[in-house]
Amino acid sequence: DIAGATALLHWDQETYMPVKGIIHRSRQLATLSTIYHQKLTDKKIKKLLEEAAPKTIEDKALVREFKRGYDKATKLPDRLISEMVEATSVGLEAWKQARAEKKFSLFQKPLERILKLKLEETELVGYKESPYDALLDDYEPDLTAKKVTAIFEPLRAEIVASLPKILKNQKTPAKKYLTGQHFPLDKAKKATETILAKMGYDFEAGRQDLSTHPFTTNFGIKDVRVTNRFDPQNFQSSIYSAVHEGGHGLYEMGISEKLMNTFLAGGTSLGIHESQSRMWENLIGRSLPFWQYWTPYLQGIFHSQLVGATPEKLFKEVNLVKPDFIRVEADEVTYNLHIILRFEIERDLMEGKFLVSDLPEVWNIKFKNMFGLDVPNDSLGVLQDIHWSQGSIGYFPTYTLGNLYSAQFFRQMPNMNNHIASGNFEPILLWLRKNI
Amino acid sequence: DIAGATALLHWDQETYMPVKGIIHRSRQLATLSTIYHQKLTDKKIKKLLEEAAPKTIEDKALVREFKRGYDKATKLPDRLISEMVEATSVGLEAWKQARAEKKFSLFQKPLERILKLKLEETELVGYKESPYDALLDDYEPDLTAKKVTAIFEPLRAEIVASLPKILKNQKTPAKKYLTGQHFPLDKAKKATETILAKMGYDFEAGRQDLSTHPFTTNFGIKDVRVTNRFDPQNFQSSIYSAVHEGGHGLYEMGISEKLMNTFLAGGTSLGIHESQSRMWENLIGRSLPFWQYWTPYLQGIFHSQLVGATPEKLFKEVNLVKPDFIRVEADEVTYNLHIILRFEIERDLMEGKFLVSDLPEVWNIKFKNMFGLDVPNDSLGVLQDIHWSQGSIGYFPTYTLGNLYSAQFFRQMPNMNNHIASGNFEPILLWLRKNI
Numbered sequence: 001d002i003a004g005a006t007a008l009l010h011w012d013q014e015t016y017m018p019v020k021g022i023i024h025r026s027r028q029l030a031t032l033s034t035i036y037h038q039k040l041t042d043k044k045i046k047k048l049l050e051e052a053a054p055k056t057i058e059d060k061a062l063v064r065e066f067k068r069g070y071d072k073a074t075k076l077p078d079r080l081i082s083e084m085v086e087a088t089s090v091g092l093e094a095w096k097q098a099r100a101e102k103k104f105s106l107f108q109k110p111l112e113r114i115l116k117l118k119l120e121e122t123e124l125v126g127y128k129e130s131p132y133d134a135l136l137d138d139y140e141p142d143l144t145a146k147k148v149t150a151i152f153e154p155l156r157a158e159i160v161a162s163l164p165k166i167l168k169n170q171k172t173p174a175k176k177y178l179t180g181q182h183f184p185l186d187k188a189k190k191a192t193e194t195i196l197a198k199m200g201y202d203f204e205a206g207r208q209d210l211s212t213h214p215f216t217t218n219f220g221i222k223d224v225r226v227t228n229r230f231d232p233q234n235f236q237s238s239i240y241s242a243v244h245e246g247g248h249g250l251y252e253m254g255i256s257e258k259l260m261n262t263f264l265a266g267g268t269s270l271g272i273h274e275s276q277s278r279m280w281e282n283l284i285g286r287s288l289p290f291w292q293y294w295t296p297y298l299q300g301i302f303h304s305q306l307v308g309a310t311p312e313k314l315f316k317e318v319n320l321v322k323p324d325f326i327r328v329e330a331d332e333v334t335y336n337l338h339i340i341l342r343f344e345i346e347r348d349l350m351e352g353k354f355l356v357s358d359l360p361e362v363w364n365i366k367f368k369n370m371f372g373l374d375v376p377n378d379s380l381g382v383l384q385d386i387h388w389s390q391g392s393i394g395y396f397p398t399y400t401l402g403n404l405y406s407a408q409f410f411r412q413m414p415n416m417n418n419h420i421a422s423g424n425f426e427p428i429l430l431w432l433r434k435n436i
Numbered sequence: 437d438i439a440g441a442t443a444l445l446h447w448d449q450e451t452y453m454p455v456k457g458i459i460h461r462s463r464q465l466a467t468l469s470t471i472y473h474q475k476l477t478d479k480k481i482k483k484l485l486e487e488a489a490p491k492t493i494e495d496k497a498l499v500r501e502f503k504r505g506y507d508k509a510t511k512l513p514d515r516l517i518s519e520m521v522e523a524t525s526v527g528l529e530a531w532k533q534a535r536a537e538k539k540f541s542l543f544q545k546p547l548e549r550i551l552k553l554k555l556e557e558t559e560l561v562g563y564k565e566s567p568y569d570a571l572l573d574d575y576e577p578d579l580t581a582k583k584v585t586a587i588f589e590p591l592r593a594e595i596v597a598s599l600p601k602i603l604k605n606q607k608t609p610a611k612k613y614l615t616g617q618h619f620p621l622d623k624a625k626k627a628t629e630t631i632l633a634k635m636g637y638d639f640e641a642g643r644q645d646l647s648t649h650p651f652t653t654n655f656g657i658k659d660v661r662v663t664n665r666f667d668p669q670n671f672q673s674s675i676y677s678a679v680h681e682g683g684h685g686l687y688e689m690g691i692s693e694k695l696m697n698t699f700l701a702g703g704t705s706l707g708i709h710e711s712q713s714r715m716w717e718n719l720i721g722r723s724l725p726f727w728q729y730w731t732p733y734l735q736g737i738f739h740s741q742l743v744g745a746t747p748e749k750l751f752k753e754v755n756l757v758k759p760d761f762i763r764v765e766a767d768e769v770t771y772n773l774h775i776i777l778r779f780e781i782e783r784d785l786m787e788g789k790f791l792v793s794d795l796p797e798v799w800n801i802k803f804k805n806m807f808g809l810d811v812p813n814d815s816l817g818v819l820q821d822i823h824w825s826q827g828s829i830g831y832f833p834t835y836t837l838g839n840l841y842s843a844q845f846f847r848q849m850p851n852m853n854n855h856i857a858s859g860n861f862e863p864i865l866l867w868l869r870k871n872i
Contacts, residue, residue: 001467005441020641021659024440031437205456220460
């Protein structure tokens with residue numbers, strides 16, 4: 001219940017909160033986080049966990065996961081929790097301003113403070129090899145920097161080898177439909193909600209609101225909300241944000257009612273969570289059958305913008321590969337390079353191989369290396385992502401893990417192309433709910 | 437902070453929460469209310485209050501009000517608090533359904549449970565004469581049924597004597613502008629927000645959203661939100677809801693930053709709170725100068741709807757007196773009769789003079805007596821107000837007390853008519869912030 005209220009405080013901060021409300025919101029978040037931590041580390045819990053004799057598979061998993069959460073939480077003092085909440089609250093505002101002004105220097109000190117607290121956290125939690133391992137474990141249990149490196153290295157080599165061939169063989173389309181034309185907000189929002197509903201997203205247990213950065217949150221399995229942004233010149237981005245966040249949302253909505261309000265609600269891991277969002281976004285949403293179904297519907301709403309568009313043309317348009325600066329706008333091929341870059345930087349930062357003040361330089365050199373491009377300013381480089389300002393270090397690898405999981409899952413699914421082409425998304429959802 | 441988070445949970449429930457989310461929301465509210473109560477009644481608080489040696493006027497008031505809250509809270513067990521939260525959560529949903537189906541019987545059992553808990557509360561809190569006194573005190577400190585009766589009886593006599601004369605002398609206007617014509621939602625919403633901003637309502641520290649019943653809430657003095665409803669056929673109602681809730685909002689926004697996050701923020705009493713909302717609504721908002729200023733602005737937005745409208749015509753239209761069933765739509769004259777009716781019923785119900793099951797009959801007889809009208813169904817009678825479903829018994833008198841306070845305050849204010857007619861609302865706000 002406290003976690004649900006906390007999530008609502010966050011959701012409101014990103015959607016509707018008036019700007020001056022931040023002064024209260026930071027305190028409210030710090031207070032609720034501290035109470036949550038106190039409740040979780042209550043001495044009674046230890047005794048209850050010791051006495052627990054779970055029999056069913058659910059109960060066993062519940063005790064195991066509760067114990068994992070309890071063990072970690074008891075290692076962290078209340079003081080660290082509330083300091084982190086305050087540091088990330090300051091960090092978020094500093095990051096916003098720094099990004100707006102394209103000046104990393106405005107974010108440096110707040111990030112240094114966050115990093116210091118995260119390092120303290122890793123020492124308290126403990127790790128075998130790299131302090132980064134203690135953080136990875138928050139998002140993907142038992143994952144280590146070593147394991148990630150072993151997965152990412154060959155992937156990187158493969159992408160770097162394939163990219164020039166793809167770019168060489170790729171034809172630039174004569175006309176782009178989904179970007180560079182005006183799509184009015186109200187119609188664009190309604191269209192994305194029609195797509196979400198068709199995917200199986202339940203609008204009686206959720207809603208789509210506007211925020212600067214799309215995200216999914218929930219206050220329980222019957223209240224799972226997504227957000228989106230609507231740049232009138234980039235409808236493509238809004239479609240794929242809706243489908244991506246919808247994938248997260250469907251995963252949460254599909255959690256068994258038996259697990260409601262327990263530690264087992266919320267998904268197996270962030271990587272598995274991302275496998276759902278990235279599968280809907282890329283393997284379903286960027287497929288030709290997807291556009292075979294949705295092109296006529298969208299043409300019914302956006303007559304003038306989509307004159308002459310065909311499923312084939314839109315399919316090619318949304319799959320164009322183009323190395324560029326921004327991760328969230330990246331194509332499927334270069335996306336993983338963005339992640340690998342962030343992983344290496346996070347890991348090395350946590351291992352003390354360079355300082356926060358070195359970040360822009362490290363970023364820009366690595367980016368040039370991987371993408372062959374010069375980063376023109378910090379907002380198109382090291383400042384583009386919200387994650388570090390929120391203390392989310394170790395999160396990035398889950399995106400690529402999600403991609404890799406999703407490719408394997410999708411390969412196991414019976415041929416879905418006919419269903420997708422006829423707008424019959426139910427068998428997909430049923431398969432996912434049964435197997436994932 | 438916990439109270440602020442709780443208020444956000446309530447706000448979201450009334451504005452954006454998807455329907456199935458109620459299952460989580462009830463639990464979240466119960467949990468946070470219980471934690472709030474536990475913190476307030478912590479043994480350390482008693483010691484701190486005993487040791488407190490306040491010197492400044494603010495500190496003395498703070499200790500006094502904290503002690504008042506502490507003394508009351510310690511008399512109520514945690515169990516009663518969480519039972520009440522659950523009972524009112526069920527009560528709200530039952531009331532909504534009963535009102536939709538016009539059947540009091542659907543609300544009877546949940547209301548009986550709430551009443552039982554409220555009676556238990558009055559016995560634990562204690563009172564001298566009437567159990568109703570223990571509840572009045574929550575909204576208007578030290579108020580008693582006896583005092584209210586002494587104020588309301590002569591008021592009632594005066595209104596009942598004046599009403600026929602008013603009705604006899606009043607001319608029905610040839611045409612109504614603000615009701616019975618279509619005012620589109622988006623323009624109507626924008627117009628009310630322009631009015632709110634002109635009153636001095638700070639949209640960087642607040643916002644207006646849609647809800648079934650207009651209300652004001654806050655999560656601190658820098659985040660004070662109002663809601664409104666927009667029936668396209670009743671723009672008048674939306675204007676006066678905005679001005680009314682705006683009055684509440686301005687009062688909260690005007691609280692000194694020194695008092696932020698203390699027991700002294702939130703206004704002196706509900707009656708004084710209502711004096712602010714009712715003054716803005718009736719004494720300012722229903723004045724001729726108000727319409728002299730706003731008529732041209734509104735005609736600029738609503739051309740066809742307001743052709744031929746003049747400040748004088750609109751002034752008369754919004755001041756029409758007409759005895760009718762619904763309190764929140766009532767004119768200034770009959771409004772207090774609605775309150776007196778509810779006061780008598782609440783008081784007698786708490787004193788055991790009749791049962792919950794008698795409520796519709798008692799209501800309808802009293803209404804016929806005071807208004808000369810037969811109540812056609814429960815939704816136009818005993819089911820119209822949300823208050824009892826929320827356990828708010830003893831709240832209603834504060835509306836009429838607010839009217840009486842506001843008339844006295846307004847009489848003390850230097851002549852404001854010129855300011856209002858020229859759209860200069862700042863002197864009003866300055867006077868109120870200095871004196872109230």
